Amino acid sequence: MFRLLFYPATRYKRPELLRGQSVDIRFEAAGVDFGGRTVLEPLTLSLSQRRIGVIGLNGSGKSTFARLITGLLNPTRGAVALDGLDTVKDAGALSGRTGYIFQNPANQIIMPVVAEDMEFGLKGRGMDKAARAAAVSRTLESLGVSHLASRRAHELSGGELQLAALAAVLVTGPDTIILDEPTNQLDLKNRRVVEQTMAGLSQQLVVISHDLPLLDGFDRVLLFHEGRLAADAPPAEAIARYMEIASP
Amino acid sequence: MNTRDLVLVSLFAAIIVALGLLPPITLGFIPVPITAQSLGVMLAGTILGARRGTLSVALVILLVIIGLPVLSGGRGGLAVFAGPTVGFLIGWLPAAFVTGYLSERFAAGRANGFAQLANLFIAAVAGGVVVLYACGIVGMMLVAGLPFMKALSGSLAFVPGDLIKAGVAALAARAVQAGYPLLPVRS
Amino acid sequence: MKSLHVEGNGLFHRLPIRAKLLLLAALGIGLFLTRDPRLLALGPALGALVWFTLGLPLREALGRLRPVFLTIVIVAAFSFLVNSKEEALLQLLRLTTLMLFAATVTATTTVSAFIEEITALARPFEKLGLVKADDIGLAFGLVVRFVPEVLSRYEAIREAHKARGIKLRPLTLIAPLIILTLREADQIAAAIDARGLRRH
Secondary structure: OOHHHHOOOOOOOOOOOOOOOOOOEEEEEEEEEEOOEEEEEEEEEEEOOOEEEEEEOOOOOHHHHHHHHHOOOOOOEEEEEEOOEEOOOOHHHHOOOEEEEOOOHHHHOOOOEHHHHHHHOOOOOOOOHHHHHHHHHHHHHHOOOHHHOOOEHHHOOHHHHHHHHHHHHHOOOOOEEEEEOOOOOOOHHHHHHHHHHHHOOOOEEEEEOOOHHHHOOOOEEEEEEOOEEEEEEOHHHHHHHHHHHHOO | OOHHHHHHHHHHHHHHHHHHOOOOEOOOOOOOOEOHHHHHHHHHHHHHOHHHHHHHHHHHHHHHHOOOOOEHHHEOOHHHHHOOOHHHHHOHHHHHHHHHHHHHHHOOOOOOOHHHHHHHHHHHHHHHHHHHHHHHHHHHHHHHOOOHHHHHHHHHOOHHHHHHHHHHHHHHHHHHHHHOOOOOOOO | OOOOOOOOOOHHHHOOHHHHHHHHHHHHHHOOOOOOHHHHOHHHHHHHHHHHOOOOOHHHHHHHHHHHHHHHHHHHHHHHHHOOHHHHHHHHHHHHHHHHHHHHHHHOOOHHHHHHHHHHHHHHHHHOOOOOHHHHHHHHHHHHHHHHHHHHHHHHHHHHHHHOOOOOOHHHHHHHHHHHHHHOHHHHHHHHHHOOOOOO
8 A cells, every 4th residue: 555665765856847727627516426326425626736636545436536527427416617617518618628547548549559549539620631640749759759659559568558648648638637547557667757757747637646656746635535535735734644544 | 339339349359350360270171261260250249249249240341351361360351252252251240140139139137047058059059150151151152153052061061160169159158248248138 | 460451553552442442343243244264364364463563572472362262272173073164164263363353452452541431431321320430440440459459368368277277278268358358348438438539
């Protein structure tokens, strides 16, 4: 549980966060019941910070919370809105505004080759082939992973998969990106690459993680416990509360 | 069709293609090699049901048409359709459909009993042997001009192998049904 | 997975795919309109001329046709025994011609051109509510993407059998292979929806 303990004591320098526009994510008594069970209790809050961490034990409601933001899941009670647009009623207008990096990024790369996969996400957005190709190479370059363009998805390592999935999301230009355990199963080097890449993004990030040092310097951390928001505080405070909850 | 169905159809097509990459067994002097791939067709019907099973088989056939070497032994491309055994390929479509229909009708939602296994086996034989061979034989009659009896006798040598495959398909389908049920119930 | 397309700039490479497919269909009908073996003998000769000048190394050019040609020869031999000499010859000439030209169309057309053509052909069926034409390209991509995954999973299951000292049986390999593969469907579907890949 406390993977924190296994990280080396020496910290490396993180690049300064870039400043960008932030989306206002608003929960209005939004909750989810599923099969007669409450997965997420009705929750009211407003998130406009640029770096938001989400922590909690397995099955505490973290992923449900994140899925509500992207409209992958509709609230069974209340409503969720992004910049005033309802995730259910205005789903059309919101499409493309958020991106989601899933826990297992291997499953979100749909086309055989990285650049093909990225380009596929741009189809039907009124861009011609040349514009799509340009957007793909620009995005890969901005992440410093141009060498991945013609690689086959099934040959990528864990860290490369994570970056390829991120590239495929970034190329479509979302304002908010949700990352579900982005450093899960990565070795230390790849973890650092992902951490540094995240730090360089100008978008609003909502990061679900068991990797607590990753949330250092975040604006706000939400702790979920048994389907309820148990803490909403700066990282140190929320993590301290998490330690109490998690003690066996 | 919802996204999940689309993905299931595609993943199953990938499984059928992968089964074809295992080495085929050729029996003597007869032009149709025994492959795990036709097992895949029976599995598509018994596991995904009629609609999705047929679609996943159709997807494999489309991949053959567009020139990917997805058939056993790395075959693919339009040249395959010039072969006299083309009926055994086109026949995958009705074979998967019949297997799927019968599985939905008689094997879905049943307890894991012997009856379910028997019904899955019958469904696999009806589609993957009876219907498939009917298509293959008609194909040989049309393309190669063979008389019915000759086309039939030329194909019979493969029936025992395919019956074994139907048995494997029924057992595997039941195991999948227990672990990750997907078969729609049709009454 | 490598496609069977061959780079080139000959006549067949430049013809649009629809023209090639129509020509092939016309050839398929035309070959059955005559029973003159001298006329039909032109087919394989022309076909071979086109096929062997596409720029494929000879070894591969022969290798690609081998499995199909083998079934054609075997069934023609069978036909020779049970039908007539003439029938067997006609069949050999016709099918060999078709095989050569079909292989040529495949080798001179890119996979993406085929996908575009199939998508265009599926458009009219969209109105009937049968398919979404754009789903076809997505489905093709998914299959090509996941075949290697299925194969490596097969390898992993095989290793797990060995590690536990379990004998390899088709059944104990195939059932877990299918379950493990299909279980990914929910996540992949969620990713497709999250990325808005079907909202064209």
